[in-house]
Amino acid sequence: MSHELIIGCVGKPSAGKSSFLNAATDSQAKVGNYPFTTIEPNYGVTYYPTECPCKKYDKIDACSPRYGRCDKGTRYIPVKMLDVAGLVPGASEGKGLGNQFLDDLRHAHVLLHVVDVSGNTNEKGEETTGYDPINDIQWLKDEIHAWIFNNLWKRWGNIIRKQQSTKSQADQMLQKKLSGYGTKIVLVKRALDNIDQREPINLSLWDKDMLHKFVDSFLDIRFPTVLVLNKVDQSTSDLNISRICERYPDYAMIPSSALAECFLRKMKSQNYIEYVEGEDNFNTHLENDKLKQCDDKLQARLEKLRDLVLFRYGGTGIQLAVKTAVELKKFIPVYPVKNLKSLACDKSGGSVLRDCMLVPKGTEVREFAGMLHPDLEKYYLYAEGINGQRLGESDEISESNNIIKYTTAALESKEKENDEK
CATH class of the missing domain: 3.10.20.30 (Beta-grasp domain)
Known part of the structure; x- marks a missing residue:
């Protein structure tokens, strides 16, 4: 696997993944040949915001990034984002686009799982009411777990025989079988250490439960996941957000509204508002007379968005999700x-x-x-x-x-x- 960071954007159909990608990536940006890589058709480019050294060393006016940009000392670094095929339950058995999803997933370093917290789409992405989005989080993890576990278990007899005949260490045997997931030996060692398994390890003593335990540990390291709790502007979202936070306290979670970010970007491009991606407010004609004046309907829509999303959650969550993913890895x-x-x-x-x-x-x-x-x-x-x-x-x-x-x-x-x- 390349050292280059790739964020995998995953989620069920209609969770808002496409809107999130539109909000997180910029089709107008210079993406054809950014440093040390090429962009393939199924990749987009998002930007990781971080403090640029130009601010510390008084070079703000001279700073000139070849790719991405620097805005008053905030550097926006290009990062690949992989649009992983939509997932439905049974993907590990080949249902839906399961095989494509799992094959694409191998290229990602960290996952952004876009979850529809409104409860208005079911597990297949169909419109409904009262659906529990907690189910989406668990079955995504279960599907990836089943994919890796089954690949190991169906070869387990061969793995045991090979270890015994070659007298190899368990971490070396497991690394070879997991190399297709972009796995280095140090990652396998960490996964074993986290379940109190240290060499010498006799894999013939492992049962199914022990292998499941190892796969869980491996997944936590290989595919760390940020939950993007999307559609927070819906009236049904608040209760679901609280329940998800309570059920999964160890996950990084970012409340978001991808449609709000897309709308704010559109209004900015049409010169109705002054808006910086990731911030918790925007200016209109009332604060800046260089902007176009909004009619009453547009002004009301903007104010509602400001109250329900920006003021309540401190932003649309799009840039924060990308930043959290990079720093999690x-x-x-x-x-x-x-x-x-x-x-x-x-x-x-x-x-x-x-x-x-x-x-x-x-x-x-x-x-x-x-x-x-x-x-x-x-x-x-x-x-x-x-x-x-x-x-x-x-x-x-x-x-x-x-x-x-x-x-x-x-x-x-x-x-x-x-x-x-």
């Missing part, structure tokens, strides 16, 4: 530069903080060089942090050392030649 923004004083990314001194890349927690300094370009790792000499201090090649990148200048053998040789001239 512990990805860190890193800024490679060529000049530590100007923070420029080219020799001319321009392109300040031009590039930014999100990397997994635990990424090492030299490892990141290879992510940027194979030659940077191949001819690596040393790396420096923002204050010019040398960074160890095995140092882990954190938010305190995420502005990095690399020097390679080829680059140092060229600089010496220039000095001699």
Whole structure:
């Protein structure tokens, strides 16, 4: 699996997933060739908001991201969002688009589960009243669990025989069988450790219950999930939100209204309001005479949205959901530069903080060089942090050392030649 963060957007039909994608992604953005990747047809691009170093180092006016944008010190970093096929109960048995859903899911690092908390759509996405959305949360987890469990259990006899004949460790055996889910050995070790299983482990002693326990632990690490409680503007949503929070206290939850965000973006594009995505308010003609004046009907609709969504929940929840997903998976923004004083990314001194890349927690300094370009790792000499201090090649990148200048053998040789001239 690529190191690049991919957010999987999942949910049953009619839960508001399409509206969420429209609200979270920007079809007008520059998405054709953003850093270190290509965009495939079934991917969209959303943006992770974080504080840009330009604010700390007084470079706001000079900051010039190549992809995404920087707005007064808030950096919006492009992130892939995968539109996973709609899910219905029985997906693990191939019902609906189950096979496509589960195959797509393998590419995601973290999931945003869009749940219709109004209770006005049933498990198949059909209109109804009084449906309990708590069921959606559990059966999504059950379907993914069944998919992985069944893939392991039908091969369990072979796995046991292979471990016995090769005298392999259990984590190595399990990692091989889970590699199709983008699984590294460290993840399997963590999943085993969380259920108090440590080497040497004899897999022949495991029964179905033990394997179920392992799969649960594996899922919590491999597919961490943010619940996006959508359609909070509906009158039937409040009680369901309270019940979901009580039932699933360990989940990250974000109340949201995707349709509200789409509407606010539309009004902004038509110059009726001044609105910044993620904020808890907007301005109209009454506060800014450069805007178009709303008629009474539009003004009433905007005020209702402000009261039911923005003031009550502190925003539409769309940007907060993306931010929560990135931080739940512990990805860190890193800024490679060529000049530590100007923070420029080219020799001319321009392109300040031009590039930014999100990397997994635990990424090492030299490892990141290879992510940027194979030659940077191949001819690596040393790396420096923002204050010019040398960074160890095995140092882990954190938010305190995420502005990095690399020097390679080829680059140092060229600089010496220039000095001699």
